[in-house]
Amino acid sequence: MQPIANDVQRVIHSEEAIQARIARLGREISEDYAGQDPILVGVLTGVVLFMADLLRAISVPVTVDFMAISQYAGASESGTVRITKDLDHSISGRHVLFVEDVIDTGLTLNYLLRTLRTREPASLEVCVLFDRPYRRLIDVPVRYKGLELPDEFVVGYGLDAGGHYRNLPYVGVLHPEVER
Numbered sequence: 001m002q003p004i005a006n007d008v009q010r011v012i013h014s015e016e017a018i019q020a021r022i023a024r025l026g027r028e029i030s031e032d033y034a035g036q037d038p039i040l041v042g043v044l045t046g047v048v049l050f051m052a053d054l055l056r057a058i059s060v061p062v063t064v065d066f067m068a069i070s071q072y073a074g075a076s077e078s079g080t081v082r083i084t085k086d087l088d089h090s091i092s093g094r095h096v097l098f099v100e101d102v103i104d105t106g107l108t109l110n111y112l113l114r115t116l117r118t119r120e121p122a123s124l125e126v127c128v129l130f131d132r133p134y135r136r137l138i139d140v141p142v143r144y145k146g147l148e149l150p151d152e153f154v155v156g157y158g159l160d161a162g163g164h165y166r167n168l169p170y171v172g173v174l175h176p177e178v179e180r
Contacts, residue, residue, distance in 0.1 A: 030058050049101075068085035100129070130146060
């Protein structure tokens, strides 16, 4: 079996570029949340790599929690999801930073933010590593933005094809002959 890196035709965002942007995001978040004890919330599983690196780049105390979701048929058009793993911590009265690996249409993120707002956090902001603003169907306010992705199917650094390639340290485009 060949290494997965051989399946990548070209790199869109290098490991160095991703890590540099995460370091800057970590500094911004640390300044903005100094003295606030925020809770970072992510949705499994794509956000795992970003969350781990972002946590290491943040210099203030934080709590971390995760949700898991299952999208219903047609969810890409409706943004309707089912929460399969809910938060372990209460966010009532807490400063919440919702950490997302990628935002496309904004529909699913909008649904999750509406759900979290019903739990009455002190504040609720969004940090996204990869953004596809040209695919947005609903305007979702994003306070911290990482890198923009092209209008191509990409993998790596948490983004997958059939459950594979998440572990690549960069983002790239697969060779056309590679099955997705």
